[in-house]
Amino acid sequence: MIYIVDDRPTLYFEGVEELATGTVDDSVWAQYCSDRNAWKIENGKFTVLKSQAALTADRLRERRRRECFSVVDRGAMWYGRLTNEQKTQLSAWYTAWLDAPETGAAPEKPDWLDISSE
Numbered sequence: 001m002i003y004i005v006d007d008r009p010t011l012y013f014e015g016v017e018e019l020a021t022g023t024v025d026d027s028v029w030a031q032y033c034s035d036r037n038a039w040k041i042e043n044g045k046f047t048v049l050k051s052q053a054a055l056t057a058d059r060l061r062e063r064r065r066r067e068c069f070s071v072v073d074r075g076a077m078w079y080g081r082l083t084n085e086q087k088t089q090l091s092a093w094y095t096a097w098l099d100a101p102e103t104g105a106a107p108e109k110p111d112w113l114d115i116s117s118e
Contacts, residue, residue, distance in 0.1 A: 002029045007041045009033070022046055031055060057101035064106075068097040071113065086112060 003010045003020035009029070010016060021044025031052055032039045038050040050058075072094050082090065089110045096107035 001026060004041055004044055004046060007044060009041070009046075053104065056104050060100040060104070060106055064097045064100055067106075067109070068094065086110070 001012065002024040003012065003016045004022040004024070005016065005019045007021075009024065010020070022041075024046045028046075028048075032048065032050075032055070035050065035055060035058065038048070038055055040047050040049060072090070079087070090113070093107050093110055093113075096103075100106055
């Protein structure tokens with residue numbers, strides 16, 4: 001349980017119940033705590049500003065930026081070494097990443113990509 005004290009999220013401490021103006025369930029807090037723009041506390045009450053689907057989409061966009069774009073933004077020399085099958089798999093993987101915020105799922109990286117990206 002996260003307690004709201006002086007309009008701030010606060011962990012448990014002795015006597016916190018008497019000071020708290022509200023609470024947030026741990027499972028809800030776990031979803032929202034990493035994105036300060038996803039919630040606010042006003043008048044001692046926790047208010048959600050983004051849906052869980054929007055949070056998931058944001059996380060997937062960040063993962064896509066880290067995991068996908070560094071691969072697909074490589075030069076012609078790297079692409080020229082790929083087989084036609086690898087190019088097809090890479091294209092499907094890239095398309096799945098582009099769709100990930102809407103589908104809510106991150107695609108599995110082709111096995112060969114781990115080897116060739118080292």
